[in-house]
């Protein structure tokens with residue numbers, strides 16, 4: 416039990432780790448894209464700021480907004496109040512002639528073009544805008560505007576730490592909640608496992624509780640219960656079969672023992688008693704032998720060891736053979752047998768003969784002397800039909816469905832004198848089923864019984880034989 420529970424816990428751990436990994440990946444991807452988006456936005460802002468500042472300085476130099484200012488005029492940058500912005504002007508010989516705010520310009524190269532880009536110098540995050548200052552289309556100097564983005568990067572770092580913490584908390588929660596949830600979901604499996612372990616052969620009427628919800632687990636429980644139900648039924652049948660078989664075998668053995676006692680006491684001197692006893696013992700032994708053969712047939716059928724030996728044969732010949740034998744055995748009945756047209760059948764000949772013999776044997780047994788028994792065979796729509804009709808005592812309609820049950824006899828008292836064990840029709844049914852055929856019974860009390868067997872003529876048995 417411990418091993419089983421550990422196994423199911425392993426599944427819940429697997430599920431937890433699986434879902435927590437997916438959840439964490441999604442969480443981290445989300446955080447990373449948020450951080451990346453904010454960073455892009457902030458850099459864009461800084462670029463705009465650098466461009467705006469450089470534009471307004473150049474406007475002031477060109478005098479497009481008022482009085483034209485000279486390149487080295489200290490008032491040129493007076494309008495720029497933002498402490499994160501630095502600027503400088505260098506002349507065409509790359510000598511700095513004006514600047515705004517203190518900045519270590521030595522590390523920053525001035526580019527002789529109009530460009531703006533984000534750069535990093537000595538852990539300083541900067542956006543640098545380079546502009547050419549023109550006079551009559553000739554470059555006379557260069558303007559460089561630098562926006563220090565360190566505050567933004569401090570904010571981004573803080574945001575990163577915050578998000579990482581939130582992610583860690585999220586992962587921990589997802590692990591915990593995932594474990595609890597998967598344990599909860601898999602709990603019914605533990606329950607089914609425990610219930611299955613507690614069901615034994617002596618306890619087959621126990622069932623697993625099925626929850627109301629129609630989910631996979633309740634279906635599993637239902638299927639399990641159905642399986643136990645089937646096992647229970649077949650186990651009960653088997654038990655009944657064994658007890659009936661033992662009972663059937665006990666009677667002839669008691670009779671044999673009775674006669675042996677008789678011989679022991681008087682048979683040694685009295686030859687009549689001796690002969691009677693030997694006869695009775697012989698008959699009982701033959702009966703017992705027949706019974707054991709029938710039991711063995713059914714047992715082999717149950718275990719799947721009863722193999723069919725399929726080949727094609729003439730059904731007309733088989734009908735003649737069985738008919739003649741029946742005439743010989745039972746001369747007190749009028750037996751007629753006919754087969755219409757040429758009928759060939761692909762089947763196990765020996766078994767089909769056994770089936771016909773069992774059916775005729777019943778008709779003979781349950782039809783009074785001088786009654787008639789008719790055997791008719793014909794083929795119809797790729798199937799062979801065999802009709803066995805008698806003018807016997809008939810079967811009560813409510814018992815017709817039970818006559819194929821093992822050991823079932825409609826009239827127990829009469830059975831004693833007819834000597835049947837109630838296995839003949841069970842064997843017939845097995846043979847018909849094995850040949851994928853059908854059997855139908857029509858019977859009226861006092862009028863007779865009509866049994867029809869329909870066998871497929873060209874059945875493909877390859878898979879089964």
Ligand SMILES: Nc1ncnc2c1ncn2[C@@H]1O[C@H](COP(=O)(O)OP(=O)(O)OP(=O)(O)O)[C@@H](O)[C@H]1O
Nearest residue numbers: 777778781809818824825835836837838839840864
């Ligand atoms: N043709 C029939 N007419 C009347 N009753 C029948 C007929 N065939 C079968 N039955 C009834 O069905 C019961 C079961 O038949 P089944 O052949 O299985 O057993 P059985 O003939 O009694 O014994 P066994 O065939 O094992 O020697 C019979 O006992 C009988 O009551």
Ligand SMILES: [Mg+2]
Nearest residue numbers: 777835839840
């Ligand atoms: Mg019989």
